[in-house]
Amino acid sequence: MIVRILTDGWGAAVKRPGLAGLLYAGNLILGIILSIPILVAFSNAASETGWSPDLASEFDAALWADLLRESGPLVSTMLSQLLWVLPVLYLWKVGSTVGIVHAMRGDRTGSFWEGLGKYAGKAIVLGLPFLVLAGLMVLGIVLLIALLSASPIGEVGQFWIRFVVAPILIVLAVAVVDLMHDFARLELVLRGQTVWNAMYAGMGWFWQSGSAQALYMAWLVIGSLALILPFWADMAVGGLFLAFLLQQALLFVRSMVSVGWLTSEVLLFQELEPGEPATEPSAEFAA
Numbered sequence: 001m002i003v004r005i006l007t008d009g010w011g012a013a014v015k016r017p018g019l020a021g022l023l024y025a026g027n028l029i030l031g032i033i034l035s036i037p038i039l040v041a042f043s044n045a046a047s048e049t050g051w052s053p054d055l056a057s058e059f060d061a062a063l064w065a066d067l068l069r070e071s072g073p074l075v076s077t078m079l080s081q082l083l084w085v086l087p088v089l090y091l092w093k094v095g096s097t098v099g100i101v102h103a104m105r106g107d108r109t110g111s112f113w114e115g116l117g118k119y120a121g122k123a124i125v126l127g128l129p130f131l132v133l134a135g136l137m138v139l140g141i142v143l144l145i146a147l148l149s150a151s152p153i154g155e156v157g158q159f160w161i162r163f164v165v166a167p168i169l170i171v172l173a174v175a176v177v178d179l180m181h182d183f184a185r186l187e188l189v190l191r192g193q194t195v196w197n198a199m200y201a202g203m204g205w206f207w208q209s210g211s212a213q214a215l216y217m218a219w220l221v222i223g224s225l226a227l228i229l230p231f232w233a234d235m236a237v238g239g240l241f242l243a244f245l246l247q248q249a250l251l252f253v254r255s256m257v258s259v260g261w262l263t264s265e266v267l268l269f270q271e272l273e274p275g276e277p278a279t280e281p282s283a284e285f286a287a
Helices: 002-015 017-049 050-059 062-068 072-105 112-150 154-190 197-208 210-236 240-272
Strands: none
Touching: 002 017, 002 210, 002 240, 017 072, 017 112, 017 240, 072 112, 072 154, 072 240, 112 154, 112 197, 154 197, 154 210, 154 240, 197 210, 210 240
């Protein structure tokens, strides 16, 4: 069933490429806004070190690490950008997600903009408890790792705890919360639940549905590959313009994966919860 729903979700996403285009355009605009001041700070920092030719010719992790360590203004610029970009990114991600869920419900001909206008406000409130929950879980893992690191486990043990166990636990914790959040949004949009009822119902999906877990893990693997490939293209492909074109194509594919992921969850939800309200598609403004 999972393979069928996954492929059906991807097929539905391919039939609505405008949704992926909206995600790609929004992410691109946010990326440009974020990157311009950081690029200026990087350029100034690199010109002062004399490493500009080396950094332009190839990716060198050691040089980038030295640059970050020695450039205080660069780090402060990056942090100041994150202070205001992260809330904007959160609003965009939440709004675009409920827009896609609304567009892909039922016969998958609904309007992205209608869903955005109807559910974005509630979805923003719905996402806040999950942000807090994710933060608490990550904090708990960090404290646990700190306690384990303080014990006499040797240098090899320290390495495994800090650089293997800790990242895996953090990824798993965030994935669990993200799965709950995904299905809470489905409860909000597809069943018309209140914010609090949707939150509790979304948390229940993780514990009650192995199918939801399996589908989420399958898309998590695919989404991780789609996330890594644009960075690989930036580092591995010769020629700046060719690398840029390939990277943009891969970013569009990543947006398509996001649409397919959400659509698959909608399909699974509708299959396991057949009593959800009938769709009310609106072709006007459809992406």
